[in-house]
Amino acid sequence: MKVVFLGTGASAGVPKLGCGCASCGSRPARGRRRRRSSLLVTSCSGVSVLIDTAPELREQVLRLGIVTVDALLLTHGHPDHILGFYDFHTWMKRMARRVPVIADSKTIGVITTVFGVGGLPAVDLIPLGALEEVSGSQVFDIGDVRAMPMSVPHGPKEASVAYMLEERGSGERLGYVTDCSVVPAEVMRQLEGVRLLVLGVVKKGPDECHLSLERVTDIVRQLRPKRTILTHMSHEITGSDVKGLGLRNVRAAEDGLRIKV
Ligand SMILES: [Zn+2]
Numbered sequence: 262m263k264v265v266f267l268g269t270g271a272s273a274g275v276p277k278l279g280c281g282c283a284s285c286g287s288r289p290a291r292g293r294r295r296r297r298s299s300l301l302v303t304s305c306s307g308v309s310v311l312i313d314t315a316p317e318l319r320e321q322v323l324r325l326g327i328v329t330v331d332a333l334l335l336t337h338g339h340p341d342h343i344l345g346f347y348d349f350h351t352w353m354k355r356m357a358r359r360v361p362v363i364a365d366s367k368t369i370g371v372i373t374t375v376f377g378v379g380g381l382p383a384v385d386l387i388p389l390g391a392l393e394e395v396s397g398s399q400v401f402d403i404g405d406v407r408a409m410p411m412s413v414p415h416g417p418k419e420a421s422v423a424y425m426l427e428e429r430g431s432g433e434r435l436g437y438v439t440d441c442s443v444v445p446a447e448v449m450r451q452l453e454g455v456r457l458l459v460l461g462v463v464k465k466g467p468d469e470c471h472l473s474l475e476r477v478t479d480i481v482r483q484l485r486p487k488r489t490i491l492t493h494m495s496h497e498i499t500g501s502d503v504k505g506l507g508l509r510n511v512r513a514a515e516d517g518l519r520i521k522v
C-alpha cells in the first residue's frame with residue numbers, strides 16, 4: 262500500500278490568513294505551506310481510496326497528478342474536510358465514474374444540502390449506521406482495500422469517523438484518525454498492530470476538540486505502530502516540535518509526502 266498526503270494543515274491552513282507569526286510570516290518557506298488535510302491510499306493492485314475533500318482538492322489533484330479514485334471516505338462534515346466535494350464530483354463525472362462515498366449520516370446530510378441541489382449522479386452516498394454501531398461492526402470492500410470506520414469524539418458535542426484501511430492481499434493496515442479529541446479504548450484496540458498510524462493534531466497544548474502532542478505521545482507509546490505521521494497541523498506546530506517529542510518513528514507530514522506502508 263502507498264499513501265500520499267494531499268494536504269496536512271488544520272482548518273485555517275498554513276500560512277493562516279492575517280497571521281504574521283514565524284510559521285506564517287509574509288513569505289513562508291515552501292515546505293511550510295500546509296493545505297487542508299486529505300490522504301490518498303493506493304493498494305498494490307492500483308485501487309485508490311481518498312479520505313476527505315479539502316477546499317484545495319482541485320489544486321492538490323493537479324499538483325500530484327492523480328488520475329482517478331475508486332472511493333471517497335469522509336471523516337466528518339466540517340468545511341475543511343468537505344469543501345472540495347464540488348470539484349470531486351465534477352472530476353468523477355468527467356471520468357464517467359460512479360464512486361461510493363462513505364460517511365456518517367450527518368455528513369451525508371451536509372453534502373446533499375450544500376452540493377446536492379442538482380442531484381449527484383457521479384456518486385453513491387453510503388451512510389454509516391448509528392454511531393454506536395460504527396466501530397468495528399461495519400466493513401466496506403473497495404477492490405482489495407477493506408475500510409473499517411470507527412467513531413471518535415470530536416469535542417464534547419460532535420463526532421468524527423476514523424478509518425482503518427487494510428490491503429487484503431498483504432494484510433497491511435493503516436489507521437487514519439483526525440479531528441478527534443480522545444481515542445476511545447475500543448478504537449485503540451482496533452488500531453493495535455497497524456503499520457502506519459496517521460494522527461491529526463492541531464496544537465501543542467490541550468485542545469477540547471483535537472489531539473494534543475501530549476496525547477499523541479500516550480497513543481504512540483501504547484500502540485507502538487511501526488510508523489506514526491502527524492497531520493492536520495496548525496501554524497503552531499513545526500517539524501522540530503514533533504522531533505522534540507523524542508519518539509522514534511514519529512514525524513510531521515508535509516504536503517505531497519509519499520510513504521510506502
Ligand atoms: Zn478539521
Ligand SMILES: [Zn+2]
Pocket residue numbers: 277280281282283284285286496
Ligand atoms: Zn501563524
Ligand SMILES: [Zn+2]
Pocket residue numbers: 337339415440
Ligand atoms: Zn473538524
